[in-house]
Amino acid sequence: MEQIRIGNTLVDYRLLHSSRQKTTELAIDLDSGFTVRAPVNMSKEEVSANLQKKANWIITNLDKMNEVIRNETKKEFVSGEKFLYKGKRYRLKVIKVNEEIVPSLFFTHSKFIVYLPANVPEDDYPRIIQPLFIDFYHLKAEKILLQRAKKYLVYFETQPSLIKVQPLKNKWGNCSKTNQLRFNWRVVMAKMSIIDYVVVHELCHTKYKDHSKAFWNEVQKILPDYEERKEWLRINGDLLKV
Known part of the structure; x- marks a missing residue:
């Protein structure tokens, strides 16, 4: 790229x-x-x-x-709609089967596939399918954010005491006084450069608990173009939802 x-x-x-x-x-x-x-x-x-x-x-x-x-952000969760994952948009295909199955979602690297019982009406798609997407993003975020954190830990002497993914209102990440890092699962919908910015931002808070000049200097040492990533997230963050 x-x-x-x-x-x-x-x-x-x-x-x-x-x-x-x-x-x-x-x-x-x-x-x-x-x-x-x-x-x-x-x-x-x-x-x-x-x-x-x-x-x-x-x-x-x-x-x-x-x-x-x-x-497109207001989803109906029907076949043909597209959903973000790591910065790319993938089409959803809803497949109904006759037997009574538990609704499930799979990602094939080219599309999302949801299997539903045949008797589920389309009006119930959002209620049933949205939680499947949330679970998918949450699981992927746990894996990806931990991997990216490990990549950037080489820049820090202080190690986080916890790295956890959870819903965060109006925040992409949080660092506690005891260096527990928590990340919003929604960030996994963004491209990897934005995920890295969120990870590095919170890791830098293990050293500086504020947004002082020293803090931003630390971010810039690792991500020289952090301002562009920060601005992208400010402008486009509301797209990262399901």
Whole structure:
């Protein structure tokens, strides 16, 4: 994944070189995100220069895409809807079976599949399926957040006394006076760079219990671009819900 800074915004994009391309071609869609196709002999520097010339188009269309995603946040939990996981959107498929089964959710790395008894009416989908998604995100968050915390613990002398995932109102993470770290399960819906920001933020609180300049300097030592990640979460955090 490549990145380009447009004003104060850091934009991720996928760069594909092709011998068929004569000029750069830009595409922004809900599933693939921002894709740039460029001639095979065009350097990354030349690609970046071309993208800067089209900065207004890029920002305008990214804003349109985000607005569509915002309008999708009220879920009906029916086949075809898409749900975020690690920054990507995956389609839901609801399958009804005749036998009396316990409702269940599976993730196949390309889509979510929910199995329901045949007699469940569509009006009951949110009541039944939403808890399945919450359980899925919670379990994945426990695994992923622990893995990411272990990666960044090398920067710290003080180890957290606890790392736990739970619902947190209006917070992505929390560090107690005794260095117990608690993380909001919803963050696992974001891309990995945002998950890492939340993890590093709370780990830095094991050293500084406030948001002083020293605290932010500590965050910046580990994540030099933390301000962009922080801003992304401020703007898009309300999309991370189910």
